[in-house]
Amino acid sequence: MSDTLAPRRAAARRRGRTRLEIAVLSAPAVIVFLAFVILPVALAAYYGFYRWKGYGDPTDWVGLNNYRLILTDPAFHDVLWHNGLILVLSLAVQGPLAIGLALLLNRRIRGRSTIRVLVFVPYIISEVIVGTGWSLMLQSDGAVNGLLRATGLGSLEADWISDPDLALWTLMAVITWKYLGFAVILMLAGLQSIPDEIFEAAQIDGASYWQIQRRITLPLLGPTVRIWAFLSIIGSLQLFDLVYIIWGQYVSGTAGTSTMAIYMLAQGRNAGNYGYGSAVAVVMFVISLVVALIYQRFVLRRDLRGAVTEGTV
Amino acid sequence: MSATTTVSRKSTGRDGGPVTYFVALLFVGVCVAPVLYIVLGGFRTNAQITTDPAALPDPWVGANYAGVLTSSVFWGEFANSLIVALASTAGIVTLGLMVSFVIARYDFRFKGAMYSLFAAGLMFPMVIAITPLYLVIKDLGLVDNLLGVIVPQIAFGLPTTVIILVPFLRAIPNEIEEAAALDGMSRLGFFFRMVVPLSLPGVVTVGILAFVGSWNNYLLPLYVLNSQANFTLPLGVQVFSSQYSTDTAKVLAFTSLAMLPALVFFSVFEKRIVGGLTGAVKG
Numbered sequence: 001m002s003d004t005l006a007p008r009r010a011a012a013r014r015r016g017r018t019r020l021e022i023a024v025l026s027a028p029a030v031i032v033f034l035a036f037v038i039l040p041v042a043l044a045a046y047y048g049f050y051r052w053k054g055y056g057d058p059t060d061w062v063g064l065n066n067y068r069l070i071l072t073d074p075a076f077h078d079v080l081w082h083n084g085l086i087l088v089l090s091l092a093v094q095g096p097l098a099i100g101l102a103l104l105l106n107r108r109i110r111g112r113s114t115i116r117v118l119v120f121v122p123y124i125i126s127e128v129i130v131g132t133g134w135s136l137m138l139q140s141d142g143a144v145n146g147l148l149r150a151t152g153l154g155s156l157e158a159d160w161i162s163d164p165d166l167a168l169w170t171l172m173a174v175i176t177w178k179y180l181g182f183a184v185i186l187m188l189a190g191l192q193s194i195p196d197e198i199f200e201a202a203q204i205d206g207a208s209y210w211q212i213q214r215r216i217t218l219p220l221l222g223p224t225v226r227i228w229a230f231l232s233i234i235g236s237l238q239l240f241d242l243v244y245i246i247w248g249q250y251v252s253g254t255a256g257t258s259t260m261a262i263y264m265l266a267q268g269r270n271a272g273n274y275g276y277g278s279a280v281a282v283v284m285f286v287i288s289l290v291v292a293l294i295y296q297r298f299v300l301r302r303d304l305r306g307a308v309t310e311g312t313v
Numbered sequence: 314m315s316a317t318t319t320v321s322r323k324s325t326g327r328d329g330g331p332v333t334y335f336v337a338l339l340f341v342g343v344c345v346a347p348v349l350y351i352v353l354g355g356f357r358t359n360a361q362i363t364t365d366p367a368a369l370p371d372p373w374v375g376a377n378y379a380g381v382l383t384s385s386v387f388w389g390e391f392a393n394s395l396i397v398a399l400a401s402t403a404g405i406v407t408l409g410l411m412v413s414f415v416i417a418r419y420d421f422r423f424k425g426a427m428y429s430l431f432a433a434g435l436m437f438p439m440v441i442a443i444t445p446l447y448l449v450i451k452d453l454g455l456v457d458n459l460l461g462v463i464v465p466q467i468a469f470g471l472p473t474t475v476i477i478l479v480p481f482l483r484a485i486p487n488e489i490e491e492a493a494a495l496d497g498m499s500r501l502g503f504f505f506r507m508v509v510p511l512s513l514p515g516v517v518t519v520g521i522l523a524f525v526g527s528w529n530n531y532l533l534p535l536y537v538l539n540s541q542a543n544f545t546l547p548l549g550v551q552v553f554s555s556q557y558s559t560d561t562a563k564v565l566a567f568t569s570l571a572m573l574p575a576l577v578f579f580s581v582f583e584k585r586i587v588g589g590l591t592g593a594v595k596g
Contacts, residue, residue, distance in 0.1 A: 021500055022415050026427065029412035029471055032404075033434065036446065036468035041437050043445035054448065104336055109329035117583050118341045121348055124579045124586070126529030128547040129572045132554050133351045136561060137366075143350055146366030181344055185587055238440045241531050245551060261440050268444050269536065277444040285441045292436070 041285070048279035053272050066279035075253070076280075079263045080287075082168065082256065087236035089172050091229055094183050097176070099225065102187035103213060116188070119181040127178070131245025134174050135161065138246075161246065167255035174242060179235070183228055190224030191217065226299055233295065237288050240265075260284050348572075355566030362561050377566035387567065389542060390549035391574075397462050397534075397545055398527040404467035405523040406516055409474030414504055416475065417482035418490070428479065434472035439465075439532055447536045461537040462545070466527055474519045481515035482508060521582050528575050546571045 048066055050058035070076050105115060122130065137143040138160040145157045160170045194217065202212050240261035243252050249266045252258040258266075264284065268277015329337070354362065355377050356370040381387050416428050439446070446465055447456075455461030485508065493503045509516075531547040538544055544552065550571050554564045579586060 018419065018500070019421075022419050022421055025411040025504075026415040029408040029475075030427070030430075032408060032464065032468045033431065033471050036449065036465045037434050037437055037442060037471075038430075040442040040445040040449055043448065044442065047445060047448075054451075101336070101340055104329070104333050107329040107333055109333055109337060115337055115341055116587070117580065119344045120579070120583070120587060121576070122344055124525065124575055125348065125572050126531065126547050126575065128529075128531045128550050129351075129568055130347075132550055132564070132568050133347055136354075136554075136564065137347065137350060141363070141366060143354075143367040146368075150365070150367060177343065177347070189587075234438075238438055240440055245531075264440075264444065269447065274444060274448065281441050281444050285437070288441070289436065 044278040044281045044285075046278075047275050048282045050275040051273075052275035054274040058275060060275075062275070066276050067283065069276070070280055070283055075258075076260075076263060078253075078256070079258050079260050083237055083239070083259050085168060086172070086175070086239060086259070087233055090175060090179075090232050090236050093172065093176055094180055094232065095225065095229065098180060098183035098187050098228070099218070099221070101180075101184045102191055103217065105184065106188060106191045116185060120185055121181070122178045123182040123185075127241030128245055130174065130178050131242050134177075135246040138170060162251060162255050164254065164256045167247070167257045171243065171246075171257045174246070175239075178242070179232070183232075186228050187221065187224055190221050194220045230292070230295055230300060233291060234288060237284070237291065260287075351565050351572075352569040354562060355569050357562055357565075359560060359562050374562075377562045378570065380563060381567045381570055386541065386549065386553075387570065390544050390546050391571075393459060393543060394528060394545040394547075394574075397459055397466070398524050400459075400463045401466040401470065401527040402520050402523040404463065405470035405474055406520050408467060409471055409478055409519060410509070410512065410516060412471070413475050413478035413482055414508055417479045418485075418508075428475070431472045431475040434469070435476070439469050443532060443536055446533075450537055456537060457539045457543055458537075459543060462530075462533050465533060466523075466530065470523050470526065473522065477519055478512065478515050481512050485511055517582075518585050518588070521578075521586055525575060525578065525586065528578075 047058055049061060049063060051060040051062045051066070052058035105112065109115075140157075140159050144160060148154055148156050158166055160166055198216060198220070199212060202216055207215070238261055239259045243257050243259055243262055244265070247255055247257050249258075249262060249270065252262055253266075260280070261284070264277055264280040267273060268280060271277075350367075353370055356373045356375070357368075358374050361368070361371065412427070412431075416424055450456055450461045450465065453461075455464070489507060489511075490503055493507055498506065529547065530545075531551075534545045534548050538548060541549075541552065550568055553567050557563050557567075
């Protein structure tokens, strides 16, 4: 009896010890994560059903009324439209530019590593600083107009920030400036991961430079482009800092650059309507999730399968 | 193109011609010029900026920078940013490494679920959770307290950390763990004496991403911190620029000093930051 019990008891002790280790090592991260990420997200879904000013417990249950108000609010339609435009324009402008620049920078040129560092600078600077700097430069008496005057292009001077016909394009220019370097670096990393042998083989077969780029480089760069586009899409839907710094809550509304996140802050916390603000957050989340799922289902599927199996092995 | 053209390593054929250099230079110029404008603008006077907004300093004036560097407001906000960034980084790395170790090297029932939980966190950026997150912070009495920024930043930093570190820790060969066990080392001893040093490259990457992310974070401090004494630099820049909206030169000096640490940090760790970001993206 005791012969068989002793090892079993030892094994049980070891199992207990292992369990204890698992608990001690994982508990802090899991608790913090549940409390500050999952709980708020769950609370947003809950508060979204109430009219609630943020004091005491929410009691004024309004069902789907907040959602009805959001979805019928012309101001929300505006911000949704802006987010959509920003999303499409980001992809259409940055994608081709980034691929072209990456192909160019991937050639043998002197100072390549310096160039890489310098084009990444806009990405590493915070949105607040980018926004503050650009808003000073874009004012009607700012550096951009000054430069246009000095170079004889004075007729192009404009009110870049508050002119509703221009503001969104100004925003797109700033966004492109801030994030293009990141896209280029990503594409360059993608280019570097294509084995040289493929190019050598193509060259030996007599393929021209442009044929190689079109038939080999671009298709093989596909996964990188698709992942970049995914990040760009999510970023566009959640854009906040740049707009809030350059335009602020009120001007962004009249200039036509406000986004869903701005709407959420303005109608939620700043107006003291926490229930409504939470409902806006849920709408944003659902929109992002639906877009992400559609994108994953139809575009990313092949790439992700590879990434997941690689990542877990 | 003739067959004698040699293909250089990691470069698709062709040397860059004049066009390549021109475009590269133009691109770099566009990227750097606004940053230079901010830095150089700080060396000008408001009068200079008003007469010609897009010119070089003439003469150079150090008063704006000197003014900012001697102001207690700047250094207070600098210290707050530093405390928040260091504490968040330490928290993210410590908690992230511990839980990644469990997910990577222990066998238990909820392992997959735990990994999925953190991976799902990537779907919840701070913007979406910010309103109720603010309420949670308020209920904990952490409003206008640096901890109210630090702890949520740790929580939101964990998903990326786990995604990056788990494959890293899995890659440590089992033989090393078995050898350590034969030498009488416990699982925890193995963690501290072998895993931590062996995973250092991954940890450094994660730490740098956490630090830069914290240094640049604006949304959370905007919600949580109310009094200037607790402001971090991004908030400080914004408040300063609206307070001194007529003193453009001073705003430019303040702004460029606020971005300097991130730039220095970036130039020191450039390889790891770029590698970490592209690596994180590619999974």
